[in-house]
Amino acid sequence: MGELDETSTVVYQPADKAKIRKLWKIALIMAVITAIEFVFATVLPRGPLLYFTFVALTIVKAFYIVAEFMHLKGEVKTLIWSILIPCVFVIWLVIALLAEGASIFDVRF
Amino acid sequence: MATTTTSVDEVQQKDVWNGGVSPLKASYGKLMMWFFLLSDAFSFSSLLISYGFIRYSYPAYPDEADNFEFSQEYWPIPEKVYEAVPFLHGVELPLVFVGIMTFILILSSVTMVLAVEAGHRMDRKAVVKWMLWTILGGITFLGCQAWEWAHFIHGTEAGGLLPDGSVFFGANLMQNQYGPPLFASLFFFITGFHGFHVFSGVVLNLIIFYQASVGVLEKRGHYEMVEKVGLYWHFVDLVWVFVFTFFYLI
Numbered sequence: 001m002g003e004l005d006e007t008s009t010v011v012y013q014p015a016d017k018a019k020i021r022k023l024w025k026i027a028l029i030m031a032v033i034t035a036i037e038f039v040f041a042t043v044l045p046r047g048p049l050l051y052f053t054f055v056a057l058t059i060v061k062a063f064y065i066v067a068e069f070m071h072l073k074g075e076v077k078t079l080i081w082s083i084l085i086p087c088v089f090v091i092w093l094v095i096a097l098l099a100e101g102a103s104i105f106d107v108r109f
Numbered sequence: 110m111a112t113t114t115t116s117v118d119e120v121q122q123k124d125v126w127n128g129g130v131s132p133l134k135a136s137y138g139k140l141m142m143w144f145f146l147l148s149d150a151f152s153f154s155s156l157l158i159s160y161g162f163i164r165y166s167y168p169a170y171p172d173e174a175d176n177f178e179f180s181q182e183y184w185p186i187p188e189k190v191y192e193a194v195p196f197l198h199g200v201e202l203p204l205v206f207v208g209i210m211t212f213i214l215i216l217s218s219v220t221m222v223l224a225v226e227a228g229h230r231m232d233r234k235a236v237v238k239w240m241l242w243t244i245l246g247g248i249t250f251l252g253c254q255a256w257e258w259a260h261f262i263h264g265t266e267a268g269g270l271l272p273d274g275s276v277f278f279g280a281n282l283m284q285n286q287y288g289p290p291l292f293a294s295l296f297f298f299i300t301g302f303h304g305f306h307v308f309s310g311v312v313l314n315l316i317i318f319y320q321a322s323v324g325v326l327e328k329r330g331h332y333e334m335v336e337k338v339g340l341y342w343h344f345v346d347l348v349w350v351f352v353f354t355f356f357y358l359i
Contacts, residue, residue, distance in 0.1 A: 059349060082133075
């Protein structure tokens with residue numbers, strides 16, 4: 001380590017304040033969304049409308065994590081689509097298994 | 110690890126992926142991490158969708174949520190199950206503790222991006238500092254989860270009635286005071302699988318933290334390893350966002 005310090009020619013650039021501020025801003029947005037979800041869960045009556053809101057807010061958070069934190073936004077288009085398109089399988093499985101669960105319920109009760 | 114002693118420019122000029130170009134303009138390691146994460150997303154989706162599938166095949170609690178009581182007859186309302194907070198015994202605080210856990214994980218994700226950003230600037234000190242914060246966040250989350258599990262397994266003071274009429278406290282893979290046994294099984298599998306991911310993430314972060322602090326990454330000429338473990342760490346956070354919604358909120 002000492003040797004490295006003497007011979008190293010690595011120059012580090014100063015921090016880009018605007019970039020770092022943007023990251024903290026995204027963190028704040030996500031914290032606020034989580035707080036909103038928490039308040040909704042305790043205040044609003046349970047039902048499809050509330051569940052829909054929860055799912056929508058979750059997708060907003062997921063977007064921020066994937067696009068900003070994981071920098072997927074900055075990758076080439078082909079990479080973005082090759083990650084996103086396979087996720088239609090998940091949507092398919094949601095529809096298929098929830099319908100299946102509902103019909104099992106009908107048989108049982 | 111042949112690239113450890115050559116500078117990054119040199120490598121890029123020669124054989125990026127042996128063909129002279131790097132497909133999708135990403136490095137091999139980063140691209141493979143993305144595809145691994147995609148496959149891991151499928152595993153977690155399957156677990157969470159199984160939860161939805163099993164929940165749909167059980168009756169929901171028919172009455173107002175305020176009158177909720179544990180029973181084997183219907184699926185429990187999660188916020189009535191997860192309402193304990195350490196040091197506040199007997200106080201009903203639905204979802205407070207799990208909300209704090211979510212917040213901790215989001216924060217550790219932010220410190221991870223800051224480490225990646227510092228890596229781009231070749232700022233070793235900042236990388237080391239933010240990696241350490243990330244690791245601390247991860248360990249805190251794991252500690253919270255250990256408490257959550259312990260509380261779930263030991264159960265509440267009143268316990269719950271089993272179908273045979275006996276009172277049972279807490280939950281295991283066979284019996285469960287909170288509702289149908291599958292509810293507990295799904296809790297153990299989903300949060301356990303996620304917790305194991307957090308644990309592996311902390312181990313990976315520790316390795317990279319060590320490499321950054323002794324100067325291995327600086328000698329290599331780039332901090333791409335921080336980006337790669339960063340991707341994994343953000344993914345763990347992403348999964349928790351979904352677990353929080355589908356297991357605890359809905």
